[in-house]
Amino acid sequence: MIKEFGRRFRDHELINLGAQCAYFLLLSIFPFLLVIVSLLAYLPFTFVDVYVLLQNTYVPPGVLEVIEDQWNVITAESQVGLLSIGALFTLWTASLALNSILQSLNLAYNITENRGLLVGRLIAIALTTAMFFVVILALIFQVVGIHVRDWLQLEIILFDVDLLRWLISSTILFAVFLLLYWIGPSMRLRFKDVYVGAIFATTGWQLVSWGFSAFVSGFADFSATYGTIGTVIALMVWFHLTSLMILLGGEINAMKKEASVARKQKKSS
Numbered sequence: 001m002i003k004e005f006g007r008r009f010r011d012h013e014l015i016n017l018g019a020q021c022a023y024f025l026l027l028s029i030f031p032f033l034l035v036i037v038s039l040l041a042y043l044p045f046t047f048v049d050v051y052v053l054l055q056n057t058y059v060p061p062g063v064l065e066v067i068e069d070q071w072n073v074i075t076a077e078s079q080v081g082l083l084s085i086g087a088l089f090t091l092w093t094a095s096l097a098l099n100s101i102l103q104s105l106n107l108a109y110n111i112t113e114n115r116g117l118l119v120g121r122l123i124a125i126a127l128t129t130a131m132f133f134v135v136i137l138a139l140i141f142q143v144v145g146i147h148v149r150d151w152l153q154l155e156i157i158l159f160d161v162d163l164l165r166w167l168i169s170s171t172i173l174f175a176v177f178l179l180l181y182w183i184g185p186s187m188r189l190r191f192k193d194v195y196v197g198a199i200f201a202t203t204g205w206q207l208v209s210w211g212f213s214a215f216v217s218g219f220a221d222f223s224a225t226y227g228t229i230g231t232v233i234a235l236m237v238w239f240h241l242t243s244l245m246i247l248l249g250g251e252i253n254a255m256k257k258e259a260s261v262a263r264k265q266k267k268s269s
Contacts, residue, residue: 004255008108014247017104021246022239024097029235031089032132091128097243098124098180104247105185108254113186120186127180134172174202177246181253193260194253201249208241 008014102124106113113120181194216234 001255005251008251008255009248012104012107012251014104014244014251017100017247018240018244020100021097021243022236024093024100025239025243026232026236028090028093028097031093035090035132090132091125094128094131095121095124098127101180101243101246101250102184105181105250105254108250109185109187109257110254111185111187115186123183127183130179131176134176137172170202170206173205174198177201177249180246181250184250189253189257193257196256197249197251197253200252201246204245204248205242208245209238212238212241 099121102120103113115123177198178191178194181197182189182191
């Protein structure tokens with residue numbers, strides 16, 4: 001199984017596909033912040049809540065600095081139409097990243113896209129929109145957690161609110177990956193076919209993000225190597241690593257599906 005996993009990793013060029021996803025995700029960050037800034041007047045959270053949520057998902061410190069700097073630039077330059085422009089550009093760039101993942105999933109199952117170019121792009125846009133609302137939902141859950149803690153007004157709380165928020169965020173992340181692996185491939189799949197990969201991607205995302213954050217905080221100095229764009233490079237690397245976790249989860253699901261089909265064929269013969 002490990003040998004097959006390595007062969008798939010090499011033959012399906014997951015490193016290159018992960019880099020492609022990272023590039024489009026990097027492009028979507030700035031317009032995504034435009035959308036959040038425009039929606040702040042209608043949503044029950046602030047930038048501090050966004051910052052804390054990113055910290056809880058182990059976003060590297062250098063990456064947080066980039067996001068904070070861009071946030072300050074956006075809020076200082078109030079412009080008309082930020083919401084519509086940001087939303088459209090976010091959908092376009094992020095859907096390109098999702099489209100790369102969909103291609104990878106079809107490659108993992110050794111199938112071709114038969115839903116048509118328009119349908120495939122609409123699926124990518126729909127998944128991108130769903131993920132955007134998941135981020136908003138996670139932020140709302142975070143604010144609710146803070147209000148619950150304040151409402152209890154206890155120095156010793158019976159449950160760990162931070163742990164609860166992390167569990168909720170992880171559950172939402174798992175649900176997103178589950179939806180991606182279920183709808184993404186151009187074939188009919190069931191829950192039992194995709195849940196293992198979703199668990200792997202969720203766990204891998206958390207572990208890789210935590211490990212990269214610890215590495216950047218303790219050892220790596222991207223600014224010393226790349227100068228002023230060091231933090232942007234760190235963001236790109238983080239996107240690349242987390243994208244790889246998603247792609248690997250798809251490969252695991254495909255291997256599991258192939259093994260299941262092989263067992264059924266063996267029993268019937």
